[in-house]
Amino acid sequence: MLDEETQAVPRDCGDCPIRHRAVCARCEADELELLDHIKYYRSFEAGQTVIWAGDKMDFVGSVVSGIATLTQTMEDGRTQMVGLLLPSDFVGRPGRDEAAYDVIATSDMVMCCFRKKPFEELMSRTPHIAQRLLEMTLDELDAAREWMLVLGRKTAREKIASLLSIIARRDAALKLSKPTGSMVFDLPLTREAMADYLGLTLETVSRQISALKKDGVIHLEGKRHITVPDFERLLDEAGDDSDGGMLA
Amino acid sequence: MLDEETQAVPRDCGDCPIRHRAVCARCEADELELLDHIKYYRSFEAGQTVIWAGDKMDFVGSVVSGIATLTQTMEDGRTQMVGLLLPSDFVGRPGRDEAAYDVIATSDMVMCCFRKKPFEELMSRTPHIAQRLLEMTLDELDAAREWMLVLGRKTAREKIASLLSIIARRDAALKLSKPTGSMVFDLPLTREAMADYLGLTLETVSRQISALKKDGVIHLEGKRHITVPDFERLLDEAGDDSDGGMLA
DNA sequence: CGAGTGTTTGACCTCTCTCAAGCAATGTGG
């Protein structure tokens, strides 16, 4: 099941695929070198737990490749995803000792980690890191607020369409193409994970995907491979006024 | 309806009621003086709109007194509150020209504003401001994620109990007391605003408040004045495992 | 007094959940 490409670890920061988007994006060569001294890579297999909520967390880091989720669980087992971590996204919080949420790798994943203490010290001396982290956190806050509208006010069908448009948009961004017209991509989430993302049950997710397929909004090959013939139509189904919901 | 105390404008930063919690919390005397040069106060009456989503926003600022809401609206009129702005909370985003959400004063309110350009310049030269803003943004992100669990997975009754516990907790914090046992406070929101906060209709909000009252979880005097005889019981109704949901 | 706003309550309906059965793909051990 190991994907060679996904699991590849960059040799040094210059080669790093997230060099221009991660916390280190604004760093100069000398700053990068300082970071280089305290960084190390960790690989996770699909399904593996990176950390449990409440556990002591002595590192922070960036997702280099693969996907992870941030989830919250109630005593009775109800769970809500509160973050979807894609390459370049930051994990952990400077100044906090314990993880606030469960972090789970949903695909094989590589993280670029920094021991928390040295990172915090470096951050206080390197404005470029703090600046970038602020920018990223503000973006995440925007994404969370967009998500709140989805959770609070959209119908099941709109929720699914919203999620698909978010994934399609991100996928287009990776390929450096504009999200319009016909698009093809793979779902990085199981039906259950989609349900946890959207505050639905997996049965409702399945039903609504079937409905969107029946109505020609999407085509399915297998369970995960999706074709969107008309992206504008999808946005319409999501209830978004063309600009749409953006994900960090 | 004007509340003299609420509308009072601090003479200078030393007297400011939010001095120790706002963006300026970490600033030294000299930094405070720089801020003082670019700050000005604005007052809003209850119900007044501070800014509409999409409008050009040439300032940022802090809520000094009173309460405001951040809301998002879909074309068909469905609205979702995505932020509740209490004294010391920050409004606006450095590096962005347009407001992303509607900001509405729900009570008489005073803001301490800074023109955006000078503030951004000052921020790049004053790490203390950027540090504090990062800290506040991370707190807001945590609050947003707690809120996502409420929106996505809680029942109407749990949602109401969650909101009441958040307000009770914040109120206790203002009075520097611990949230336990018996508590008394006023609701700062209309039933409709509570509905927009929780992703419900105002009828459901009303019904669930009546139910909580009937079951003795809360007592009502008038529409807004609430007594919680047993805070632990309220947390239990909210489905929180004692630590509960915290608001920035 | 009447208008307006915020709230409560009732009756009904619908969307989503719950429970249940079954399918497809993959893997495992005999």
Place this chain on the structure above:
DNA sequence: CCACATTGCTTGAGAGAGGTCAAACACTCG
């Protein structure tokens, strides 16, 4: 190679939580 788990997904039937529509109450203000 074949039973048979296991996991992820689909589909159906029935139930229930919350929404919708409607009426009426309480309070404030002119």
